[in-house]
Amino acid sequence: MTKIKWLFISSIIVLLLAMPLLAACPAEETTTPATTAPPPKTTAPPPVQKTLSIGGCFALTGAYAEDMAAVLAGFEDYAAYVNETHKLAPWRTETFPEDITVEVLWRDDELNVEKVLSIYEELKDKGLLVERTSGSPQALALMNLLDEDRIGATSSAVGPYLLSPPKTIFIQYPVYTDATAAIADWFLDNWEETRAPRVAYLTADNAMGKSVVIPEMDTYLESIGFEVVGTQYVPLVPTSPPTTQLLWLKENKVDLALGVMINPGAQPTVKEMVRLDMGPNLGYKITFGTASPGHLWILAKAMGELGNGYVCAGSYNPPEDLTVPGVKFCSDLQDSYRSDRVTHIMYQHGVVEAMIQVEALRLAMLKVPIDELAPVDVLEYGFYMIKNLETGGITSTPLSFGPGDVIGMDEVLVQQVQGGEAVALGTWPLHNIYKQE
Amino acid sequence: MGLPSGTFNQGYAQDMAIFRTRTQWVMLFAFLILLFACPLFFGDRILTVLTIIGISIISVHGLNILTGYCNQISMGHAGFMAVGAYTSALLTAKLDFSFWAALPCAALAAGIVGIIFGLPSLRVKGFYLIMATVAAHFIIIWVILQLYGVTGGADGMAVPRPEIGGFVFKSKASYFYLVMAIACLGTFFAKNIVRTRAGRAFIAIRDNELAAEVMGVNLWTYKLQAFFIGCVYAGVAGSLLVHYVAFATTDQFPFMNSVWYLGMLIVGGMGSTMGVIFGAVSLKLLDELVTVVGPILAAAVSPQAASSLGLIMRGLVILLFLIFEPRGLAHRWQMVKSYYRLWPFSH
Incomplete structure (x- = not known):
């Protein structure tokens, strides 16, 4: 009987030891072998569609839930717009590379500091090159980590703590x-x-x-x-x-x-x-x-x-004021990509935040090929290089960032x-x- | 302590041993090897989750001693964590103390504050004590916020990472080792504390205060001891948390955390050291599951509909445990062990 017991215990230990080993194996290795299949003979292969992620933490639970749901909707619609048109905004002439799809990665952090730490690591593992924070507790928890990892982020929390010393969280309205x-x-x-x-x-x-x-x-x-x-x-x-x-x-x-x-x-x-x-x-x-x-x-x-x-x-324009190009753009986005219209004003915030993240990625890709792109490249060649980013009047002024300059504007409405x-x-x-x- | 079928204690040492059989020792070493081998297999994300679980285990051990063993229900545990956190933060960031000196100071400070707020426990109990500890949480946070010049108020303060001989615990793996080592030590002490004279007094107080007093247990001393020990654990956990984030802010210690720590005790099993571990691991893993499942559900419904899923799931789990297994996962684990120990006999 003792033998059976030991056999049972040994198999459990072997199983437990094997699990992390299996988990450590990257999934890609098991899917497509790189060299076995010969190239097609007839035509050139279609360009491989690559994916870049935007997004981050959204406090969809708690006091900011309504705001953050609207912000997330703004992110999703803006990503859909970029993917479909490869444009960055109706008033902009620059385009986004056609072979790159923008996807939104998000997690509900529940305004919980402990939770935001694991989400941050998860999204980093998933290859998110930019980040975002919802509220002050998350921004306070992440700002040092973001700075250490040299990851640029956007935020809907704009406390003065972001300025001492200026780190890598960039904001679109004043502290x-x-x-x-x-x-x-x-x-x-x-x-x-x-x-x-x-x-x-x-x-x-x-x-x-x-x-x-x-x-x-x-x-x-x-x-x-x-x-x-x-x-x-x-x-x-x-x-x-x-x-x-x-x-x-x-x-x-x-x-x-x-x-x-x-x-x-x-x-x-x-x-x-x-x-x-x-x-x-x-x-x-x-x-x-x-x-x-x-x-x-x-x-x-x-x-x-x-x-x-x-x-x-520092608030946004009324959504019905379609004379403002940015507001009109937001309205058009909803007409195109959303069946249930978001009436919350923070939708505009989401669109601008997504705009900043996409712009940072685009600028970084001008310097570094997408396959070699690292968060630090997006920070230094992306966020730091954003100058006079026109938001169509959604923000008080066009946005400019740089090292030590995390506030995008000089005036407030x-x-x-x-x-x-x-x-x-x-x-x-x-x-x-x-x-x- | 239950023993496998056919194994008997033949002396005091054997009677007192936590790990009695060779199998138990082998299991312990296998577990420790697996635990400390985690950084070899897992990335930063899993290590972060495990580190947070480790910090929660340390904190909930304190709450278990206070609430699970001594029946002094505390809803101010996050506040006591904040005391430890800010003590450690101030000593390291402003007075250049080493983390290793600041950590015991943090534990001591939290313990002393625990004693102060434990004083009402001598006059009030049950619901009224809960309210007193709720007040403790808000008073502690208020004081921290008012000391703007010292603590940075709502802006918080930067905190250096622990360092030993020039080695900085900056990587996720190194901090994981630090937290897990302290969590293991904390578990060892927690298991032993409840087997001491004080621990037996705590249990006597929990089971019947009047009977305990009649038997000669000094309620005044032992209740305050429980508060002190419980808050020492909270102080250590708070200190580890702020040094991990490298920043201290009162928002790291929301009132709801105290509620969830109690929830961990309910799910794990009050008055059980293993229950603390089960509770912390299961609720934190549930959190992770909900975080990952949320966006998938949102694709089917909407982000707003999928939001608050974490709160709902945690609440539901606690509710189900209260109804169907009030003694928690630790009791289920005992049942599994009992079955195994009698094996192959049916009863």
Whole structure:
């Protein structure tokens, strides 16, 4: 009986030892032998279609799920457009190589740092030459790894942490500090009283929201004439109206509340402000402004005139404004490749991010053949070489990147809800408030 | 301890041995050889998954001692990990401590903070203790965020990688070895801690506090000891996590992680060292499976429909275990072993 036992145990050990060995064997070796088949005699072989991947981590679970689903849709449609037309955008003359198919590789990271680490390695193993991050936690977790591996990435999180020192995550709208500073600039340009306006932070209580509450921001606001009063935090997605926080603003006679919120946070906040008779056109005069994730068009559409006075910097154009070439392009993409239309404004973000990744790959391929392309080539000959990338007006300005320059633009668009509609107030310059170390 | 049919203990040493038979020793060595041979066979991705599993095992060992053995349910474990993580990060990044000096300091700091937040356990238990530990999590994270000048606040801080004699644990393989060595040591200590006087006291407290007190078990001392030991493990896990990422931020320690650590205990089996390993491995592998399956499902439905799949699957697994196997995978493993030990007899 002991013999049978040992035989059983030995076979398990052999099996366990064999499994990793089998796993280590590359799949390609077992499929097509390289030298056995003779070449066809009649015609030249058709060009081998090669594949390049774009994409990365998308937080399809959690607070940003709606945003990220729209971003992913933008990626997929843009890839389909490039594959079909081999063009990069209607307004661009450059083309993408016809023998290369662009595919979108994505994984849901659930906004979980531990999960994003294994996804990163998986996508790297799969040959993804570029990356993307969804939120601040993932960006914070990956930025050092990306820098060490010399992989260029795009991101929908734009905290100031990306600038210290500038690494390899490239962004298409300004960091939150610069966006909120632009709102402060606009507010001050329209300030008519003689006293110094009082400003406070009213922001989400996560890394994204808190990234604007930094000494450099206080210094800037004070330098342009504001009196900084303090900070109030609102849950990223509030489960009850932020009455206490808003009454604190009222008691402290705050004129301008600045922060970073996503719409599920901004909308209940604005609603409660109106209920408390707080707003630029209400009993207690106060203006509330957020950086880009609190997209203005979404708020205006959802709240109508209730949202009057709400300001947002770095947001995208309304999807129905087809006079903007980029917006028209996004609309056409959906007509061509999507049966169920995505109405979320972050679709535009997805298209631009995909545009940046494809452009980085295209530029890198001008220097290095596709078969030899490595992530570092895409970073150095791709991302760093992107200059004046025209997005058809989707972003505030054309995008330019380089070593040490991870923010694509120098100006930011500020919008306000007026009469229930999104109204552009103009663009204001970025001040690079966050001190780069 | 169950022994194979026909094997009997004939002395105290044999009675106390964790690995009693030659087969068990062979299995242990085979497992360790296989484990430490992983970097030879697997790429960075698998090694990353295994490293994260290793860190989770260390953390859940602590929670198992606290909750599984001493019945002090903690929902603040991620917060205690953050204490260890930031202690280690600050000592290495700001005060130039070596990782090897910072790691025990991190463990100690987390243990001390654990004792502080364990104090309410002397007056409250059950649901009320859960709420106290939830509060602990948020207080710890709030304090870290407020110390902007020291911790970098929400921006976090860069953390150096561990180094020994000029060798930097930078590659996935080297860090895998580091984490697995500590996880093995942690498992060894966890197994032994519960066999000590303190461990027996923990179990007595878990089974019946009043009876334990009547028997002379000092609740004050042993409950705080459980908090200390549990949080020491959390501190080590937190430190390993931030040095792995080379960056410390409070977002690495979300409240939900505490919930999932408890979930690992439920799936693996509370009050069992093997259960910790089973729980951490199974839930983390489930995570990986869901991540890979998500895009495939999305092709059939839509990305939004496939999203939250991870949360749903983890929730469902925990629910099914609570209903059908509340003693977890460790109990199933015991049943398999019992069957094997009686083999070839039917009973």
